[in-house]
Amino acid sequence: MRVRHTRKVVGAIAGMLMLGAIGFAMCDGQGERRRPGAADSAPVSGQRIGQARCGACHGPAGEGRPGFAPPLTPITSRLAAAPGGRDYLIDFMLYGLRGEVEIDGTRHRGSHPSFAELSDEEIAAVLNGLIEQSGDRAFQGAEVAARRSQPRSGEEVRRNRPPLDAP
Secondary structure, X not given: OHHHHHHHHHHHHHHHHHHHHHHHHOEOOOOXXXXXXXXXXXXXXXXXXXXXXXXXHHOOOOOOEXXXXXOOOOHHHHHHHOOOHHHHHHHHHHHOEEXXXXXXXXXXXXXXXXXXXXXXXXXXXXXXXXXXXXXXXXXXXXXXXXXXXXXXXXXXXXXXXXOOOOO
16 A cells, blocks of 8 residues: 555656656746747857757757657757658657657657747757758758748658668
């Protein structure tokens, strides 16, 4: 009986921590709720936003959490280089993802939240931080804005994920 009660308490605490992490992820990293398309006048830091939004689940360096959240690198660079991958990554950030995906032989089932409340420039900055690209191949706010104008569901995003060869 005592073990059952302890499990319930631990489960409740874990649930509250997860809700707190999700709530924090819905903010700009400084406690302010973001509006879709809203941009700051200061330069956008993809690293700062990524750590605030992604670090709770994917780890501070995007290394992933086994059994919970897949790693963000180097898969993001591979997806960006695949045909249709840039559109997929932008859609993933804007609309989230629902369903199962396989990453390097490991199946991940669940859902990923939408970050549509980030500005177009912020989404581009986060993706550029993950793929470590700049110049002509860097994601641009205009590219994100074009995808934002074509809403889709998290299930559609998963179905449009480009196939990847083994690393």
